[in-house]
Amino acid sequence: MQTVSLENSVAMIPNGASLMIGGFMAVGTPERLMDEIVRQNKRDLTVIANDTAMPGKGIGKLVAAKMLRKAIVSHIGLNPETQRQMMAGELEVQLVPQGTLIERIRAGGFGLGGILTQTGVGTPVQDGKQVVKVDGKAFLVETALRADFALVLAFVADYLGNLGYALTARNFNPVIAMAADTVIVSAQNIVPVGVISPDHVMTPAPVVDYLVTNS
C-alpha cells in the first residue's frame, strides 16, 4: 500500500476507465473522490455501483457532470438526471438485480467466472443469458464483474491499509475492494497499526493499493 494525495489519486484514472464505487444512495461513497473526478473533468467512465444516488450527492455528481458513458447499477429511481440521459441515449444503463450485481462483483474478486442464481429467471433479466438446471431448478448464469479501479470509503484505515467500515456505509465497499485492478481508499479516520483489532479488520491491507492522505 502507498499513500497518495487526493489530486494524484484521481490523476491515475484515465478517461474511459471502469470504476467500481462504494455506496448505497451515496451512503458510503467517497465524496471527496467524486468531487475531485469532477474537478479533473474525467470522461467516458463506466461506473459499476449499487445506484446513481441522487442529484448533488455521490455518483449523482458524476452523472450531472456528464462523465459517464455507461452505468451498471441496480437502481436509478432517485436520480431523474440518470433517467433523462438514459432516455436521451446519452448514457447506457444496464440494470442488474441488486443481489446479482453484488454477487457478480464478489465472483470477480474471488476468482470465479460467475454465479448461478434463480433471481431474474423468466423476467427480462434472463434475455441473452444461459439457463442451467441444478437439481431440477432453473438458474441464470451471471458472469463475474471486475473494474480498472475500485473507489472505496472506509470508516477507519491503519497505516498498513487494513480497513473497517461503519454501520450501513459498508454495503458494496469491502466487496469492490476485492474486484478491481487498482484499489483506492478514502478513509474517514487514519490510525496507527494496532488500533483496529485483528478481528475487526474487514478488508485486509494487502488488497489495498492506495490510501488517500488527509489534506
Added chain:
Amino acid sequence: MESQIIIARRIARELKSGMLVNLGIGIPTLVANYLPEGLHIFFQSENGLIGTGPPPEEGMGHPMLTDAGGRPVTALPGACTFDSAMSFGLIRGGHLDLTVLGGLQVDQHGYLANWVIPKKMVPGMGGAMDLVSGAKRVIVAMQHSAKGAAKIVKKCTLPITAMRPVDLLVTELAVIGFPGGQATLLETGPGASASQVVAATEAELVIPDHVPEMALGHA
C-alpha cells in the same frame, strides 16, 4: 380509515415473534407502526442492517445509518450490520422469513409486477427480484385499483418481477391468497362485500362459501 392504514394493519398480523422481515418502501414501511407492544421482530434493511429501528429523534441521526431509501434510522439493541453480499445471502439463502412489497400488478396466478413501466417509469429493480425469488414468504401490499384501473389482473401486462408467485395480497378491499395457483378471496376489507371486491377485480377470483371480514392489527 385510509386504505393504506387498513392494509398496513392487516399485514401487521402476519408478523410473528422472532421473524426476520424485510419491508419495502411505501405502504410496507407502515406495517412496523402497527405491531403489538413487545413483539420482537428482526427488521432487515437490504443496505446492510438487521435491527432497523424507527427514525431517530430530531438531531440524533447518523449519516451512515440509513434504511434502503437513504432515510435516517436507528438501530435497536442487538442490531448488526454487514455488507451487501451478506445482505443478499440472507435474502436469497432461505434466511428471510417474510418480505412485504408494493405492487403495480398482481395476476390471478400470483405473479407480481412491481419494478418497471416500460418507457415511463424505469427506476431499476433494486432488490425486488431477489426478495421475491428468495424470501420464504412474500406478501404484496397495494391499493386494490389505481384511478379506476384494475391492478389485480388476469395476466400481468407489465414485466413480472419473478417466476415465483406471491403468497398473499392485501388491499383495502380484500385479502387474496393463491392456493393451487388460483387467486382466492380469503377475507373482505372493512365494510366491503364479496361482490364489491369482484366488481373491482379483473382477475377471476375463487370465492369460498364463507369469507370473513379482515381483522386488523393493533391501532
